[in-house]
Amino acid sequence: MWILKRLLFPVLMLSIVSGCAVNKSSIGGFNLISVDEEKQLGDKFAVEIEKQHKVLNDSEVQGFIDGVGKRLLAGVREVDFPYTFQVVQDDSINAFAIPGGHTYVNTGLIKASDSETELAAVMAHEINHVVARHSTRQMTQRYGYALIASILLGNQGELSKLAADMFGKAGTLYYSREMESQADYLGVETMYKAGYNPQGMVTFFNKLEATGQSEPGRISKYFSTHPATKERITSIQEEISKLPPKSYSPDSTSEFSRVKAKTKNL
Numbered sequence: 078m079w080i081l082k083r084l085l086f087p088v089l090m091l092s093i094v095s096g097c098a099v100n101k102s103s104i105g106g107f108n109l110i111s112v113d114e115e116k117q118l119g120d121k122f123a124v125e126i127e128k129q130h131k132v133l134n135d136s137e138v139q140g141f142i143d144g145v146g147k148r149l150l151a152g153v154r155e156v157d158f159p160y161t162f163q164v165v166q167d168d169s170i171n172a173f174a175i176p177g178g179h180t181y182v183n184t185g186l187i188k189a190s191d192s193e194t195e196l197a198a199v200m201a202h203e204i205n206h207v208v209a210r211h212s213t214r215q216m217t218q219r220y221g222y223a224l225i226a227s228i229l230l231g232n233q234g235e236l237s238k239l240a241a242d243m244f245g246k247a248g249t250l251y252y253s254r255e256m257e258s259q260a261d262y263l264g265v266e267t268m269y270k271a272g273y274n275p276q277g278m279v280t281f282f283n284k285l286e287a288t289g290q291s292e293p294g295r296i297s298k299y300f301s302t303h304p305a306t307k308e309r310i311t312s313i314q315e316e317i318s319k320l321p322p323k324s325y326s327p328d329s330t331s332e333f334s335r336v337k338a339k340t341k342n343l
């Protein structure tokens with residue numbers, strides 16, 4: 078029995094210690110795909126995505142989304158990738174980031190946001206899926222490293238298939254609950270550091286939760302993978318309450334209003 082105790086104790090301690098290490102505030106973690114490979118993969122996917130979605134070509138909208146993206150990047154922990162930001166002409170409320178930092182925002186998301194801060198909240202969440210390298214980890218788990226490696230070597234057929242499967246109009250890249258809660262946690266931190274009031278994440282998700290109850294059909298697939306549940310909103314609120322008080326920039330700008338008005342007419 079004493080042997081068992083002596084053996085169990087270190088194992089128990091180890092699991093407690095490693096349990097603490099695997100927390101949402103740590104972005105490290107094992108990934109079979111290197112940062113360089115992820116960059117290459119991202120560039121390949123971006124070409125496919127831009128065939129499958131209609132990217133908006135408007136200098137004012139582009140300038141605005143670049144501005145929000147750049148400002149958020151100033152608040153992330155690490156910038157390993159050359160991030161790009163684009164608006165996709167699509168009325169469903171959605172935003173997604175692919176490997177390597179290419180980030181896409183639907184016009185439907187801009188229309189559903191009541192302020193620049195609310196839009197920034199969803200973007201901050203997406204950017205942090207990239208910062209914590211969730212998509213490559215999830216892809217390796219779902220499809221296996223061999224398939225990813227074959228795409229890196231130029232397997233065009235698999236590339237198109239995977240791009241549609243994960244990021245196409247009906248595509249679904251599901252993240253684990255832990256990854257989602259980490260992207261929320263880091264998203265709050267990013268907004269705070271970038272001078273956006275992280276409360277915008279709460280107001281946006283509260284609004285969506287209400288819409289989800291009254292008109293579930295309006296909530297796109299983004300919110301089926303990112304449910305605005307009371308539990309999620311409460312934990313975001315808890316993280317915000319731990320932050321030292323700070324004065325934030327105004328929630329909205331005339332630039333946002335102009336861009337929003339423009340997307341309404343598309």
Ligand SMILES: [Zn+2]
Nearest residue numbers: 206257260303
């Ligand atoms: Zn997410």
